Amino acid sequence: MSKFNVVKFVTGNVVPVSEQHSRDDAGKEIGVAVRGEGEQSDSEESTSQEAQAGVQGIEAMTSVWSRSHLIAAYVMIWCIYFLNTIEQASTGALTPYVTSSFEEHSLTATTSIMSSIIGGLVQLPLSKVLDIWGRPQGYAFMSFLLTMGLVMMAACNNVQTYAAAQVFYWVGYNGLNYCITIFVADTSSLKNRSLMFAYASSPYIITVWVGGPIANWFLAHSTFRWAFGMWAILTPFITMPLWFLFMYNVRKAEKMGLMPKRESGRTTRASIKYYAIEFDIAGILILAGGLALFLLPFSLYSYQSNGWKSPMIIAMLVVGFVLLICFPLYEKFIAPKTFIPFQLLTDRTVLGAYILAAVLFVEFYIWDSYFGSFLQVVDNLTITEASYVANVYSIGSCFFAIIVGVLIRWTGRFKWLALYFGVPLTILGVGLMIKFRQPNENVGFIVMCQIFIAFSGGTLVICEQMAAMAAASHQYVAVVLAVEGMFSNIGGAIGSTVAAAIWTATFKPNLEMYLPDMPEANITAIYGDLTTQLSYEWGSSERDGIIKAYGESQKVMLIASTAVLALAVIAVAVWRDIRVKDFKQTKGMVV
Template sequence: MSSTPSTRAPSHEITDEEKADYASASPSLKQGDTADATLVPAKSRGVRQMEALSNRMSVKYRVLLYGGFALLAYVMSLDQYTNRSYLSAATSVSFAAHSTLTTISALKSVFQAVSQPPIAKIADVAGRIECYALCVFLYALGYIVVASAQNIYAYAAGTSINVLGITGLFLLQNIIIADISSLRNRLFWSIFPSIPGTINVWVSGNITQSLLGKANQNASMWRWGIGMFCILTPALAVPVMLTLGIGMRKSKKAVEPAPVSNEGPRRSFWQKTVSVFWSLDIIGLLLLVGGFGMLLTIITIANGKGSHWKDPHSIALLTVGGILVVGFVLWERFGARHPLIPFTLLTNRTVIVCFFLAVIHPAAGGVIGSYFYTYLLVAGDQTTLSATRITSIASFTGTLTAAVMGIVVRYIRVLKPVIILGFCIEVLAFGLMIRYRDAGASKGDLAVVQLVRGFGVGCIGFPVQAAIQSVSKHEHLGAITAGYLTVYYLAGGVGSAIGGGIWSNSVPGKMQSYISNSTLAAQAYANPIGLIAKFPPGTPVREAMSRAHGETQRILSITGTALAAVGLLVAFGLEWVKLTDNVTLDKVEKAEDGKVSEAVK
C-alpha cells in the first residue's frame, strides 16, 4: 500500500477540530466561517514539494542533485569573479562613463539585498522548481540585455535583471539543500557547491586578461565574456531542474492535495487572484523593497563622489526609506495574513543572536575591506594580479575552512563552539591587521593575515546560517534563510559605508599634511592609482601617499577589531542546540508558534 496521503475530500462533515487546524494555517479564514469555505493545506506548496521529494531520495539521486549544484555554482562563481573586470571595460571604453562604475555596483548591491525575501516567498507559494526556472530566465534575459547594450542605461537595466536571477539561484540552492539535508550534515552540504569555485580565485584573472588583453587592448571583448554565461549557466541549470522535476513528478499526488471543502462553490478567477495577492504578501514586499532599497542605496553612494549625506536627495531617501521600513514592520506585525518572516520566530534567542551576528560580522568585514585593494597598490607596492589574489585569499581559505567545519559539526553535533572559535580567530586576525597593515608591509605579512582571517570567516558565515535554520520549522526555512541573507548583505553595505566615511575623512587631511604641494595632494587623494605610475616607491610623494594610506588602514583595523570583539561576546548567547539526523528538530516542528525556545531547551 502506498504511503502517499490520500488527496480525496472526506465524505463526512468537517469537524470543529479540523477547521481549527486549517484556520490556524490560514489567517484569511475568519472565525465563524462555515464548513463550505475552501480550506487550505497547513503547509505551502514549496515546502510540501520538498518534503515529498526528500522522503524518496536515494543516494544516487542526491549525488546527481549535489553534483548539479556544484557545477552550476562553479560557473556562477566564475561569472562573479570576472564580472568586475568586464564592468570596468564596458563603462570605460564602450560607453565612456567610468564615473558610473560605483553607481552600478551600488545598484547591484541593492538588488542583491532586497530581492531575497520576495524570491523565498515565491518559492514557498509557487514551488521551488517553478521559482528556480524563473530565476534562470531572469539571469539569461539580464545578460542578453547587457551583452547587446548600446548605452550605459541598457547595461544598468540588464545588470539589475541579471542580479535578481543570480541572487535567486544562490538563495534557492541554499533553501533546497536545507530542505533535503539533515541538521548535522547541513553545514557541509551548504558549502559543498562552493568548493570547486575556489579555483576561480587563481584563474579568473588569467581568463579576463586573455580575453581583454594585458592593458585592456581588446576591451570591447567584454561582450563575449558576458555572452558565454548566457549559454553556460542556463545549460548547467537544466540538469538541476530535471533532477528536481523528475523527483517531484513521482510525488505529484502528495504535492497537490485537493482542497478540503464541503462541496462548496469553486473560486472565481478574482478570488484566486486575491488569494495569491495575500499569500505572496505583495504589500509587505513593496514596503520591504522600497524601504530597504532606498536606505541601502543612500548608504552605498552617500560617501562617493557627487553625493553626500547632507544633500537634499540623500535626506529625502533616508526619510522616505525610514518611513517605509517602519511601515513594513507594522504591516508584517498587524496587517499581513501571511508575513514574510513570522514574528514568532523573532522571540527565539538563537534567532535574535544570529541576526545580531549577521549585522556585526559583515559590517566588520566591510570596514576592513574598504579601500584595501587601493592600499595594496599604493602602500603595499603590489601588482594588479598580486593585489587581486591577496584580497581573495580570505574567501578561498574561508570556503575550505567551512567545508572542514561541516565535517567536524557532523560528529560533534553542535554549532556554538565553532562560531565562537570563528570570532576568536577573527579578533586575532583583525588585531594582526593593526600591526601589519602599514606602509611598507611585505607581501608575506599581508597574505598570512588574510589567511588567518579566512579561518575565522569559514567558522562564522555558513555556521551562523545553519544555526538560525536549526531552530526554525520547515515551513519557515525559506523565509528565515532569506531574512538572514538580507540582513547580512545590508550589514555589509553599512560596513563599507562606515569604512568609506573613515577613509574620506582621514586621507585628504593626511595628504595635505605630508605633501607640500596642495594641488598634488588633492590629486593623490582623488586618483591614487593613476598617480603611483608617476611616482615609484622611494620618491617623497609616494612615501607620503603610503604613509597616509597605512595610517588610515590602522584606524579601519581598530574599528573592525572592536566590532569583531562585540560579535564574540554576542556569540556566547547562542543556545546549545543538538543537531539531529532530521531536516528539522522534532520538538521545534511540534511546538506551537512562539514556543520554539522552550522546545529547544
C-alpha cells in the first residue's frame, strides 16, 4: 500500500467566522470548497452544475444504475484488488532476483526511484482525464499500461529495461488503484468512505500468504519471466469486466439525456494546445525531470570512477536542483492552469495530510527497500518465509483499516485516531527495529515491530485520505487525492533514494571491514548479487561477515526512518477536527 506532515497543537470544534470567510474566499478563487470543523455543507447540489464533464458523468451514472449494479461493482473491485495484491506481492519478491540476474543487486532500490516519481506524478494528469473525459476512459488506459509493464518485465534483458518496465508497471498499477479509489469516493457517502476504502483493500489480508509461494515456485521450476508473463495474461481478464459495467451505465445515462455535451468545436491543433494547458504538461515535465535528476545521483555515484566528483553526477545534481526551484515559480507566475492550486495547499488540513503522506512513504521505503534481502541473508529465511514477514504490514494495516473505518463512521471524526494512536505507534515500531533488526536477534521481535507499524499504518493512510477529501467538495475529490498520491510517491522516491545512498555508502565498506581476507572481486560479487550472498554456507565466516555488514547498514537506515517520523506529529496536529457525518458529498445510488 502498496503501496506509504509541523507549529502548534490545534483542537476544538468551532472555527472563527473570519477564518471561515477567508477560506471560502480562497475557495471561490480556485473553485475549491474548504470546510471548518462543524460546518454544514449546503452547496453540494449546486456544485455539480459547475463541475467538469467527468464529474457530471459519474453523477449521471450513479443516478441511473441499480442497486444490483452497485453491489456488482464493489464485488468486481474486491476481485481486482485480490488479483493485483497477489501480483504485486509475487513480483515484488522477485525484484532482487531480477537485478541479481544482471549482477546489479545494489540497484534494487534504484529501480523504484523513477517508477515512484512518474507513478506519483501520473495521477495529476490522470485526475484531469477522469474529470474531463470520464472515469471509464482513464481506467481502461491504466489497465493497458499495467499489462504493458508486465509484458516488458517478462521480456527484459538488462536492468535498464527492467527499470523502464517498472515505470510502465507502477504507472499502470498506481493509476488503476487511483481510478478505483476515485470510483469508491464517487459512490460512497463521506461517513462511510473510510470503511469502503478498507473493504477495497481487504484482499491484502488473504493474498500476502500466496505471493511468496508463487514467486518461490517460479524461481524453483521456471523463471521470473514466466511469472511476469502469467500476470500479463490474467490482468486484462480481471480488470475489464468493471469497465464494461461502467460503460453500460454510461450509455444508459446518455440515452436518458443525463450526460453532458462534449462538442468543443476546436480544431486538432487547438485541442492539442487546450489539453497541454489543462494537463499542465510543462509543469509535470519540469517537476519529473527535476526530481529524477536530483535523486538518481545518490544511488548511481558509486558506479562512476570519480564518484561524487564525476561531471555527470555534478551536472545531474545542479540541473535537477535548478528545475526543482523553477517548478513552483513556473506554477505560480507562468502556468496558464496549475494542477496544485496554491490556495488549496494553504488549507492546514489538506497540507498536513499531504505532508503526512510523504513522511510515511519516506520512512517506509528507507527501511523496507532491502528488507526482503535482509530476512533471507541475516535471518536465513526462505523467500516464502521472508515474504510472510515482509507482508505482515499489508495484512495488519488492511485488517486494522476496517476497524478504523468503523470507528470513523461511529464517531464521525478521524483526527484523534491519527494523533493519539497512529503516529505514536509508528514511531514506536520503527524505533524498536533499530534494536531488533540486527544479527542474532529473534525474528519474532521483527514481526512484533511490523505489527505495530501495520496497525498504525492502517490508521494513518485512511485518516490522511479522509482529511484531504473532507476539506473539499465532490468535484475536487479527484484532484486532492491525485496530489496526495503525488506526495506519497515522491516520498517513496525520496525514501528509496536515501536507502540506496545509505546502502551504497555503507554496505561495501562494511563487507571490506568484516571480510578483510576476501579478494576484491569476490567483495564486488557479494555486493552486487543476492544469490552470491546466499551461496555462502550458514555459519561460515564469510556468511557471518556478510551478516554483520547487513546489520551495520540496516541500523543507519532505521535511525534515518525514525528521525523522519518527527514531522508526522506536527503534520497531524495542524488538522482541523472535521466531523464527516455532517456532509453530503455524492449523489445517486451510493453506499
